[in-house]
C-alpha cells in the first residue's frame with residue numbers, strides 16, 4: 369500500500385494539503401458545457417487540481433524560455449505553460465549553434481514543402497536560475513489564475529534536487545514537471561534521459577523528488593527506451609501525480625553529401641539530437657496509449673497524462689485525448705506557427721467535439737483506448753467475423769436453425785435482392 373505523505377500548499381499558509389489518493393490523484397474533473405454557460409463544446413479541464421481554460425499547454429522548450437514569451441502564451445490563450453527546464457547552475461549549460469535541423473516532406477528538401485521533422489541539440493535553460501525564478505514570480509503575479517509549471521532537472525544528488533524543488537516552488541509555480549528525458553548533453557552529467565532510462569536510478573531520484581515536492585509532480589518520460597511503461601510505473605509508484613510523454617526521439621538528421629559531415633554541423637562535427645514535430649506523432653500516440661493503459665489498469669484511483677509529440681492541429685490533440693490524455697503539450701508546433709496556433713487548435717478541437725455531440729473533454733477522453741488488443745486477438749476476431757459473414761451469406765442450413773429473435777434477419781439472409 370502507498371504511504372500517505374503530507375504536501376504543504378506552496379503558495380499559501382493554509383493547512384497542508386493531504387496527499388491522498390483522490391486529492392491530486394484524480395486526474396480530471398468533468399466541467400459540463402452548461403456549467404460554462406455556453407452552448408459551445410467546453411474545452412476546460414481540471415487536472416490534479418489545476419484548472420485550465422483548455423487542454424493546450426506549452427511544452428518545455430524555446431516557447432517557454434523567458435518572461436516575454438511565456439506572457440505571450442498566456443495572452444494568446446494557452447491553457448498552461450511549462451517553462452524551459454531549469455537547473456541549479458546554469459553556468460554549466462553551454463549551447464552551440466546551429467542546434468536545429470529540419471526534415472521536409474519533399475525528398476529533395478524543397479523549401480516549399482512542409483516541415484515534418486525537427487531535430488535539436490539544445491540543452492536545458494542556460495539562463496541563471498534566479499532570473500528564471502523572478503520571471504515565474506512576476507508571471508504568477510500578473511496571471512494568478514493561469515497555470516505555470518516549472519520544469520526541473522538536476523544531477524544525481526539528493527540535496528541538489530531538494531534545493532531546486534524548494535526554490536522553484538517558492539516562485540509560486542502550480543506544479544513541477546521532472547525532465548527525466550533530455551536525450552543529449554545532459555546524460556553526460558547523469559541527468560535527463562540517463563535517469564529516465566535506468567529504472568533503479570529513477571526509483572531513487574523519484575523518491576527524493578516526491579518526498580520533497582508539495583505541488584503536483586509530472587514525470588516526463590523518454591521514448592528512447594524499450595518499454596516506456598517500466599519507468600512510468602516506477603515514477604507513479606514513487607508518488608508522481610502524472611506522466612508527461614514523449615520527449616524527443618534520438619536522431620541523426622542527416623549527412624551533408626557534399627562535405628560528408630553530419631547535421632547539424634558544429635565546427636565540422638555533430639552529436640545525435642532529439643527529433644520532434646509531425647513525424648514523431650504516430651510514435652508518441654503509441655507511447656501515450658501504453659501509458660494510458662498502465663494508468664487505467666494499475667492506478668485505478670487516477671493519475672494524469674500529458675501527451676506530447678507532433679501536435680499541429682485540433683485533430684492531433686483529439687487523438688491524444690481519445691487515448692486518455694488529460695492535457696496536450698505543443699513545443700515545435702509553436703516554434704513553426706507561433707503562439708496564435710492555440711486559437712486554431714481550440715476551434716478544430718471544438719469542431720471535432722461538435723461532430724460527435726461531445727460537450728466536454730471528459731465525454732471522449734480515453735474512448736478509443738478499449739479498442740487496442742493483441743495481434744492474436746485480432747486473428748481470432750477476424751476468424752469469427754468471417755465465419756459469421758459466411759453463415760449470413762449461406763442462409764440457414766436447415767429448418768431447425770430458425771430462431772424467434774433473429775427471424776427477420778434470417779429471412780433476409782436468404783433473399784437475393
Ligand SMILES: Cc1cc2nc3c(=O)[nH]c(=O)nc-3n(C[C@H](O)[C@H](O)[C@H](O)COP(=O)(O)O)c2cc1C
Pocket residue numbers: 427428429430452453486488490491492493519547550588614615616643644645646648676677678679697698699700701
Ligand atoms: C528546441 C527544443 C528544445 C527543447 N527543450 C526541452 C527542455 O528544455 N525540456 C524538456 O523537457 N523538453 C524539451 N524539449 C522537448 C519538447 O518539450 C517535446 O517533448 C518534444 O519536442 C516533442 O513535442 P513537439 O513535437 O510538440 O515538439 C525541447 C524540444 C525542442 C524542439
